[in-house]
Amino acid sequence: MSIQFHFLIFVSDYSLMTEKKEKILSHALQLFAENGFNATSTSKIAKLAGVSEGLIFRHFSNKEGLLLAIMELGNEKAADLFSVIHASDDPKSQLKAVLSIPFEIEPTEYAFWKLMYSLKWQAKEYDASMSSELKKVITNIFKKLNYKNSEEEAELLLMLFDGIASSILLKKVENSEKLKNMILKKYQLL
Amino acid sequence: MSIQFHFLIFVSDYSLMTEKKEKILSHALQLFAENGFNATSTSKIAKLAGVSEGLIFRHFSNKEGLLLAIMELGNEKAADLFSVIHASDDPKSQLKAVLSIPFEIEPTEYAFWKLMYSLKWQAKEYDASMSSELKKVITNIFKKLNYKNSEEEAELLLMLFDGIASSILLKKVENSEKLKNMILKKYQLL
Amino acid sequence: MSIQFHFLIFVSDYSLMTEKKEKILSHALQLFAENGFNATSTSKIAKLAGVSEGLIFRHFSNKEGLLLAIMELGNEKAADLFSVIHASDDPKSQLKAVLSIPFEIEPTEYAFWKLMYSLKWQAKEYDASMSSELKKVITNIFKKLNYKNSEEEAELLLMLFDGIASSILLKKVENSEKLKNMILKKYQLL
Amino acid sequence: MSIQFHFLIFVSDYSLMTEKKEKILSHALQLFAENGFNATSTSKIAKLAGVSEGLIFRHFSNKEGLLLAIMELGNEKAADLFSVIHASDDPKSQLKAVLSIPFEIEPTEYAFWKLMYSLKWQAKEYDASMSSELKKVITNIFKKLNYKNSEEEAELLLMLFDGIASSILLKKVENSEKLKNMILKKYQLL
DNA sequence: GATGAATGAGTTTTCATTCAT
DNA sequence: AATGAATGAAAACTCATTCAT
Secondary structure, eight states, rough: HHHHHHOOOOOOGGGSOOOHHHHHHHHHHHHHHHHOOOOOOHHHHHHHHTTTTHHHHHHHHHHHHHHHHHHHHHHHHHHHHHHGGOSSOOOOHHHHHHGGGGGGGGGGGGGHHHHHHHTTTOOOOOOOOSHHHHHHHHHHHHHHOOOHHHHHHHOOOOOOHHHHHHHTTTOOOOOHHHHHHHHHHTTTTT | OOOHHHHHHSSOOOGGGGGGHHHHHHHHHHHHHHHHTTOOHHHHHHHHHOOOOHHHHHHSSSSSHHHHHHHHHHHHHHHHHHHGGGSOHHHHHHHHHHHHHHGGOGGHHHHHHHHHHHHHHOOOOOOOOHHHHHHHHHHHHHTTTTTTHHHHHHHHHHHHHHHHHHHHHHOOOOHHHHHHHHHHHTTTTT | HHHHHHHHHHHHGGGSSSSHHHHHHHHHHHHHHHHHTTTOHHHHHHHHHHOHHHHHHHHHSSHHHHHHHHHOOOOOOHHHHHHHGGGOOOOHHHHHHHHHHHGGGOOGGGHHHHHHHHHHHHSSOOOOOOHHHHHHHHHHHHHTTTOHHHHHHHHHHHHHHHHHHHHHHTOOOOOOHHHHHHHHHHHHOO | OOHHHOOOOOOOGGGGGGGHHHHHHHHHHHHHHHHHHOOOOOHHHHHHHHSSSHHHHHHHHSSSHHHHHHHHHHHHHHHHHHHHGGGOSSSSHHHHHHHHHGOOGGGGGGHHHHHHHHHHTSGGGOOOSTTTHHHHHHHHHHHHHTTTHHHHHHHHHHHHHHHHHHHTTTTOSHHHHHHHHHHHHHHTTO
């Protein structure tokens, strides 16, 4: 999820939404994140959002449409996180920035990212697009750093990235600062 | 599916099960793996298994009980996979064996492991016992290899392990042999 | 059944109900009264009411909620029956009015009251509020008539009341007019 | 129930029952009394009795047969209670004995009698037989006491009897001793 | 845009009963 | 006599979706 949704630059315009549409979206996100997509009924969403159930379908055609809309939010959030890469031109700083991302997720956002990660394992379609864009960027960083198999290095880093993020989101990590430093050291970024 | 079940016969104690209970279990596994837990109805399972729907509840109390039974199979399968560690006393060989596991999952077993990985994101209380046991074993290997932060190294390796396995199961990996070698080289196992 | 519902229209606030909700209520009452609560399935009610089964749950949450709604009708009906007490200020007339009630239940309403009486034996927490209110009123009547143990007299009368009503509802009584007169004589009301 | 089942003198022979049949009977009684007939599944009975579910059907053909068998126990218990009438020849003592019965039910037997009373309101068949036998006995007592309408007096007394018993079983009575004395006084038995 | 009544197909689960052993 | 695996029909309840207003 982290991967395929990065860098969808187009940002949906919240200002174009009615207040109620926004409320549906935000509360659906909350419930999907807390209980999963399937375990969340449209009626629960409607109740929590304080709208009629029918309105959900007027705005998002169906439940999956609502999920899709939320996933676009995911893209935007992801793009936002990865935008730190472009804060610097130095490849080392860039790599460090990428590897730091999972350690800096706000705990308040855990539920949201758990949802995004869990979706990877479910639907067929959502998984279609390949990481492509992000992989290219990271491949380029490795190239600048004169790594031999820059593309595979990028793949490997993204796998590690997902492994770390997963562990953090599932609350398996306690000593995150130490871990982060070890990783940075392995990539000779400290 | 049929294949992994021939395997399973040696793992869990099928001899205690009636034929129909076995059939429920194997077909539930198949359907859960293919479509996910929530998207699989007990009636579909019953039909596919050639069994009355009520029998599922006689044997497993409820749908979640069925899932639990399958997850136990998963633990046994996982334990089996990791048993390769004990084939050697040499820590380097052991580490190599562990890191090789994700690359050697049988494609026929992908659906099963996808189910297991996806469950991590759903279940409220995911059984951490197996993975903590594994962490100890790997920590020990790193100790023998004189790594400084052996425990954190073990954690890191398990994260990488999950990242790799996830990528493979989601069919994002094409050049797995090359990747595997790179990883082994990073751990100086080649 | 149709008859008692014309009656009900004046009692409970049907104007707040949609036509279909009304239909569910009236047919559920009919079926519960005829066959008992447990022996009446929601699907039967829905069919008889010409309504989708789901609608029952939309309106009453669950089967018990439907029963509760009916029991409220029962309370209103009961209150209505006992309102005759207030038609006079004379305690003798009042007592006579109360004791006459069971003998004047319309045979068309037997099914309904059988349901109400049968529920006393099932429900864990039977609503005692109405009957305690009634006990007070009758205690007061006995006080005005200078009975010594007015409260216990009221209790006794209510027990007799229930005994009579039960017998009548279970069609054990043939000579009701004679019985009624005997009772009134015992209370010196003739 | 009290009424129609009194004086069925035939006592089913417990000694002819196997241990398991007895266990089924006693535990079914317990569960029916606690939760009602409909709310008690044969599987619960079997579990509590420590027998296989099938055995219930071998011994009692079906669930209703089990209930019938229990109701015969009810007859016996009732006959037992009313046998006090024959302890004396004096009609006053006999009347006193009858009226005392409801006040002397053992609290441990409440559940059983609640079941018996609740059954009156449910099934059609169980209600068929008229009180007859008991009514005759009491009519005779009133005759000996020179009451005018001895038959109606008997009916009335039985109604009162049921009303009192119902109140006691539904735990609505706190001052039972006072009530009992008031009743006995009304019948000039004190 | 927004409501909320209504639906119909589906869900999990229960349960009395049968039957081979 | 006793077991326990198995069934089939029905139970209560859910839910995404539609539609008249």
